[in-house]
Amino acid sequence: MREHSGLLTDLYELTMAAGYVEHGFAGRATFELFVRHLPPRRSYLVAAGLEQALDYIAHVSFTSEEIAYLRGHPAFAQVGPRFFDFLASFRFHGDIWALPEGTIFFPGEPLLRVKAPIAEAQILETYLLSTLSFQTLIATKAARLYTAAQGRSVIEFGTRRAHSIGSGVLAARAAYIGGCQGTSNVYAGHAFGIPTYGTQAHSWIMAQESEAEAFRRFVELFPNHAVLLLDTYDVRAAVETILAAKLKPRAVRLDSGDLAADSIWVRRRLDAAGWQDVQVFASGDLDEDRVAELLARGAQIDGFGVGTALSTSSDAPALGVVYKLAEMEESGAVRVAAKFSHAKATYPGSKQVFRFADAQGKFARDVIALDDEHLPGGTPLLVQVMHAGQPTLPQEPLGRLRVRFLDSFQRLPEPLRRLDAAETYPVRHSARLEAMLGQVRERVSRASSRTTR
Amino acid sequence: MREHSGLLTDLYELTMAAGYVEHGFAGRATFELFVRHLPPRRSYLVAAGLEQALDYIAHVSFTSEEIAYLRGHPAFAQVGPRFFDFLASFRFHGDIWALPEGTIFFPGEPLLRVKAPIAEAQILETYLLSTLSFQTLIATKAARLYTAAQGRSVIEFGTRRAHSIGSGVLAARAAYIGGCQGTSNVYAGHAFGIPTYGTQAHSWIMAQESEAEAFRRFVELFPNHAVLLLDTYDVRAAVETILAAKLKPRAVRLDSGDLAADSIWVRRRLDAAGWQDVQVFASGDLDEDRVAELLARGAQIDGFGVGTALSTSSDAPALGVVYKLAEMEESGAVRVAAKFSHAKATYPGSKQVFRFADAQGKFARDVIALDDEHLPGGTPLLVQVMHAGQPTLPQEPLGRLRVRFLDSFQRLPEPLRRLDAAETYPVRHSARLEAMLGQVRERVSRASSRTTR
Numbered sequence: 001m002r003e004h005s006g007l008l009t010d011l012y013e014l015t016m017a018a019g020y021v022e023h024g025f026a027g028r029a030t031f032e033l034f035v036r037h038l039p040p041r042r043s044y045l046v047a048a049g050l051e052q053a054l055d056y057i058a059h060v061s062f063t064s065e066e067i068a069y070l071r072g073h074p075a076f077a078q079v080g081p082r083f084f085d086f087l088a089s090f091r092f093h094g095d096i097w098a099l100p101e102g103t104i105f106f107p108g109e110p111l112l113r114v115k116a117p118i119a120e121a122q123i124l125e126t127y128l129l130s131t132l133s134f135q136t137l138i139a140t141k142a143a144r145l146y147t148a149a150q151g152r153s154v155i156e157f158g159t160r161r162a163h164s165i166g167s168g169v170l171a172a173r174a175a176y177i178g179g180c181q182g183t184s185n186v187y188a189g190h191a192f193g194i195p196t197y198g199t200q201a202h203s204w205i206m207a208q209e210s211e212a213e214a215f216r217r218f219v220e221l222f223p224n225h226a227v228l229l230l231d232t233y234d235v236r237a238a239v240e241t242i243l244a245a246k247l248k249p250r251a252v253r254l255d256s257g258d259l260a261a262d263s264i265w266v267r268r269r270l271d272a273a274g275w276q277d278v279q280v281f282a283s284g285d286l287d288e289d290r291v292a293e294l295l296a297r298g299a300q301i302d303g304f305g306v307g308t309a310l311s312t313s314s315d316a317p318a319l320g321v322v323y324k325l326a327e328m329e330e331s332g333a334v335r336v337a338a339k340f341s342h343a344k345a346t347y348p349g350s351k352q353v354f355r356f357a358d359a360q361g362k363f364a365r366d367v368i369a370l371d372d373e374h375l376p377g378g379t380p381l382l383v384q385v386m387h388a389g390q391p392t393l394p395q396e397p398l399g400r401l402r403v404r405f406l407d408s409f410q411r412l413p414e415p416l417r418r419l420d421a422a423e424t425y426p427v428r429h430s431a432r433l434e435a436m437l438g439q440v441r442e443r444v445s446r447a448s449s450r451t452t453r
Numbered sequence: 454m455r456e457h458s459g460l461l462t463d464l465y466e467l468t469m470a471a472g473y474v475e476h477g478f479a480g481r482a483t484f485e486l487f488v489r490h491l492p493p494r495r496s497y498l499v500a501a502g503l504e505q506a507l508d509y510i511a512h513v514s515f516t517s518e519e520i521a522y523l524r525g526h527p528a529f530a531q532v533g534p535r536f537f538d539f540l541a542s543f544r545f546h547g548d549i550w551a552l553p554e555g556t557i558f559f560p561g562e563p564l565l566r567v568k569a570p571i572a573e574a575q576i577l578e579t580y581l582l583s584t585l586s587f588q589t590l591i592a593t594k595a596a597r598l599y600t601a602a603q604g605r606s607v608i609e610f611g612t613r614r615a616h617s618i619g620s621g622v623l624a625a626r627a628a629y630i631g632g633c634q635g636t637s638n639v640y641a642g643h644a645f646g647i648p649t650y651g652t653q654a655h656s657w658i659m660a661q662e663s664e665a666e667a668f669r670r671f672v673e674l675f676p677n678h679a680v681l682l683l684d685t686y687d688v689r690a691a692v693e694t695i696l697a698a699k700l701k702p703r704a705v706r707l708d709s710g711d712l713a714a715d716s717i718w719v720r721r722r723l724d725a726a727g728w729q730d731v732q733v734f735a736s737g738d739l740d741e742d743r744v745a746e747l748l749a750r751g752a753q754i755d756g757f758g759v760g761t762a763l764s765t766s767s768d769a770p771a772l773g774v775v776y777k778l779a780e781m782e783e784s785g786a787v788r789v790a791a792k793f794s795h796a797k798a799t800y801p802g803s804k805q806v807f808r809f810a811d812a813q814g815k816f817a818r819d820v821i822a823l824d825d826e827h828l829p830g831g832t833p834l835l836v837q838v839m840h841a842g843q844p845t846l847p848q849e850p851l852g853r854l855r856v857r858f859l860d861s862f863q864r865l866p867e868p869l870r871r872l873d874a875a876e877t878y879p880v881r882h883s884a885r886l887e888a889m890l891g892q893v894r895e896r897v898s899r900a901s902s903r904t905t906r
Contacts, residue, residue, distance in 0.1 A: 012651035129613035160582035163616035184463040198465035317770035
């Protein structure tokens with residue numbers, strides 16, 4: 001795949017862009033990307049994916065071969081050369097504001113705001129939605145596992161079940177932001193500097209005549225890193241094999257069976273042998289509920305490997321994220337835009353989110369306001385990340401994004417941190433924004449009644 | 454992302470490979486990739502993703518910079534130069550058999566079988582699992598939408614909610630194999646020759662002062678392709694606007710509200726105006742149940758745009774696909790391998806799937822057998838696609854894969870085609886395979902009791 005191809009979008013973004021260019025719409029549009037509703041059982045979201053989104057925006061282009069494809073597309077049969085010239089020299093000239101990655105946020109709050117010539121902003125829609133929604137989904141799921149594990153480590157193991165290999169790489173990144181300690185994905189480790197984990201699978205054992213021999217060879221080759229997998233044939237027999245041969249590993253791993261009971265038995269047996277420093281690691285169809293349940297049952301597990309449930313956010317595999325026109329600026333005049341169709345109304349105007357904390361520094365409430373409002377005591381959350389198509393901030397190290405999440409998480413009121421939150425975080429719109437919504441509703445209703453009369 | 458990077462794998466594949474190389478395991482292993490169980494409400498699976506898997510296998514490599522990263526990884530601290538030399542000259546030398554894309558198959562049946570030096574076969578595991586499981590998942594979901602739409606067209610619209618942009622491109626490909634008529638994803642259209650669809654979003658309307666003017670400009674620019682979106686403000690007012698201005702489009706689209714009632718009203722109004730050839734298209738949080746329900750309610754809809762539910766297979770976002778060692782061939786001797794841990798037993802031996810049809814040509818039953826068995830009357834489904842690391846077959850055009858699915862679907866017994874199947878397709882193992890499982894079980898149990906005694 002050509003990573004910065006302008007064709008990485010929906011066809012209608014390009015037909016609309018053709019319409020804007022052909023009709024000479026020079027206006028600058030403000031689009032806002034936000035989540036409509038929390039997925040089931042979520043009480044907050046963790047922003048992620050901005051780095052990939054900005055990298056795309058900074059480099060997106062159309063090759064002559066890609067433009068030739070569009071010229072030959074039946075939809076563009078009547079479109080003149082102006083649009084294809086526009087594509088040939090396409091680059092993004094706009095401004096972008098966004099929530100820094102690792103920020104905890106809520107529905108209705110813009111995760112990203114784009115102000116740019118409307119054709120440019122339109123073409124980016126599809127890429128921005130898929131990039132930000134996916135990583136935000138996974139970072140949010142990781143935060144739930146971080147919660148459930150109560151300080152024990154969680155390693156992201158899900159590349160094999162991710163929605164394509166590239167999705168696995170990005171899931172590893174997002175999971176790390178959301179509190180995971182590392183990943184099994186080597187490419188993500190290399191590309192993003194994430195700690196990587198993993199040692200042996202059942203196939204290592206099965207490929208050899210004897211389990212004892214398979215363990216011995218592994219500990220010899222990886223004296224400080226071997227994590228021996230116990231459940232290929234029989235967990236307790238495997239532990240006895242390791243003890244009898246004095247093959248002290250760094251850790252052992254359970255991947256099936258009754259993880260609570262087996263971990264308690266294994267821990268006791270290792271301790272009795274004086275191997276208190278050998279850790280017990282567990283994996284196998286885990287999710288945050290299984291992790292919480294295992295710990296509630298007294299499981300003696302030091303770390304969890306979580307795959308499918310984390311890397312696909314399997315209980316809530318999509319985020320209802322949208323990219324909506326909020327404002328049009330043309331010939332110096334600003335016109336705000338809103339949509340009122342069934343249950344999908346959007347607020348008009350270019351917005352900022354202000355967060356208010358209580359005396360202890362805990363997050364108390366957010367107010368979504370117009371970006372030129374000043375709300376004393378509130379911290380504005382959206383920061384400018386691009387000006388006239390150029391990044392305005394240096395790229396942050398991934399570790400700092402993870403720390404931002406961990407710090408924010410500590411400031412989230414305790415009832416909201418639970419797997420099933422007891423409260424909803426208070427988010428409201430400013431008085432000016434509410435008034436503006438009413439005005440737009442009235443304007444559109446007048447225009448519409450004129451039309452149908 | 455470097456598309457053919459050998460680092461696109463889990464760390465444990467590389468530590469095991471290091472173990473095989475350092476211990477001089479020259480044996481050829483057979484690994485089989487199969488699905489353990491059907492996802493909820495599925496009664497069959499549609500194979501997809503082979504082309505991307507084979508492309509990776511044919512080109513996978515490790516750069517010197519990637520090898521330097523591994524050398525510096527603490528896990529490899531004690532690993533000698535032999536393994537890093539192996540990576541530097543890495544290429545795949547093995548043989549591969551697979552189900553052709555578009556084939557309907559069932560749990561337990563190998564979707565792919567690899568026979569190769571064990572370290573090579575091991576390293577590929579993660580990539581193969583993620584690539585084949587994702588596209589198979591989406592092709593299978595598409596088949597359900599194809600079923601529900603009863604001959605009407607279904608267009609894949611889900612890139613924005615896919616798990617990253619690359620996942621969206623591959624979802625478009627898989628959805629087309631599974632019976633969709635096209636996609637909104639332009640890159641997929643260009644790369645794979647899939648028909649692409651889409652014209653305007655709400656933002657086109659909202660960006661302009663008047664809906665009527667927005668419609669007029671669009672129909673002028675796209676006289677044969679305009680699909681006008683009716684629900685930005687008010688569906689019925691929009692239809693009257695279009696009729697009053699005589700802006701005859703190719704189709705209209707409903708994206709929210711009561712799609713059944715609105716489509717009936719719109720159809721009647723268009724027909725009354727003599728616009729019988731203007732199609733009605735629907736979208737907006739659709740899935741196979743919604744499509745079936747709309748048609749059952751008499752909705753007058755000619756085509757459906759389906760996004761999130763299709764491109765994330767949201768009701769079943771992961772496939773329980775595994776890659777298991779079945780056989781080891783070393784110094785001329787063959788040893789079969791199986792695993793018996795809790796509820797996760799696998800059959801040993803290198804396998805083939807034979808499909809038997811009834812007198813009408815409908816699929817009657819499958820038998821999973823050893824690959825050297827001959828079952829008279831059964832058609833072997835796995836075909837060799839790679840020999841000694843080289844593809845053995847020309848790449849098939851995507852349209853042919855779609856036709857293979859559509860043909861197979863017609864041969865699937867009707868009760869299995871329903872959204873909630875009334876039957877389970879019969880798949881059994883050959884007598885030789887059952888006997889072999891018993892023998893391996895006995896061998897491992899003897900070996901294990903020796904160890905623990």
